[in-house]
Amino acid sequence: xxxxxGKSFVDxxxxxxxxxxxxxxxxCSKISDARLKLILEKCGSRLKVLQLSDxxxxxxxxxxxxxxxPYLVELQLFGCRRITDTGIVAILNKLGKNLKILHLGxxxxxxxxxxxxxxxxxxxxxxxLHYCHELSIEGLTLILERFGGNLRSFSMYAADITxxxxxxxxxxxxxxxxxxxxxxx
Numbered sequence: 718x719x720x721x722x723g724k725s726f727v728d729x730x731x732x733x734x735x736x737x738x739x740x741x742x743x744x745c746s747k748i749s750d751a752r753l754k755l756i757l758e759k760c761g762s763r764l765k766v767l768q769l770s771d772x773x774x775x776x777x778x779x780x781x782x783x784x785x786x787p788y789l790v791e792l793q794l795f796g797c798r799r800i801t802d803t804g805i806v807a808i809l810n811k812l813g814k815n816l817k818i819l820h821l822g823x824x825x826x827x828x829x830x831x832x833x834x835x836x837x838x839x840x841x842x843x844x845x846l847h848y849c850h851e852l853s854i855e856g857l858t859l860i861l862e863r864f865g866g867n868l869r870s871f872s873m874y875a876a877d878i879t880x881x882x883x884x885x886x887x888x889x890x891x892x893x894x895x896x897x898x899x900x901x902x
Contacts, residue, residue: 737761741768743793748772750779758784765789767812770822771796776804779811786812790840795822795847802830802856810835819864822847822874828856831863838864847874854882858890865890872898 737760742748753774765788774797789812794800805826813819814836826849841864846852857878861868868891880899888894
């Protein structure tokens with residue numbers, strides 16, 4: 718699995734898998750933004766689920782992807798340590814318009830650039846922010862202002878934000894929330 722670079726997958730996919738609905742590249746450490754761009758442009762236009770956990774993507778150049786992903790409802794980005802605020806904003810501006818599930822972990826995000834996201838995410842129902850140690854209460858507030866309206870499930874592990882802080886500052890942005898898991902550092 719870790720030997721996939723994207724080019725070999727694209728060569729295979731163009732001829733044998735022209736339309737994908739699910740793509741799991743988790744643990745493919747050789748997958749970079751450039752390789753993912755090739756894959757998505759060749760066979761990603763009908764993707765519903767994209768799993769990129771533990772890859773080498775940063776997301777910074779995602780706006781350069783020429784294909785739209787209007788069917789994408791689930792995006793898994795656990796263990797993507799190169800993702801920063803700039804990267805996640807670019808990813809969401811390009812790929813996230815119809816997301817229902819967004820799981821992000823071990824990313825270097827504070828959340829404080831989420832006001833740069835173009836869309837209102839009324840379809841997002843499940844948000845996980847695990848081990849995002851740079852996440853601030855101000856950033857979480859911006860995230861939930863943007864994503865919280867239809868959110869039903871929220872989990873946050875090992876951030877410097879307490880459950881009390883969440884309820885005092887952020888919970889009112891999530892009127893539909895029924896499943897909450899906050900595990901403090």
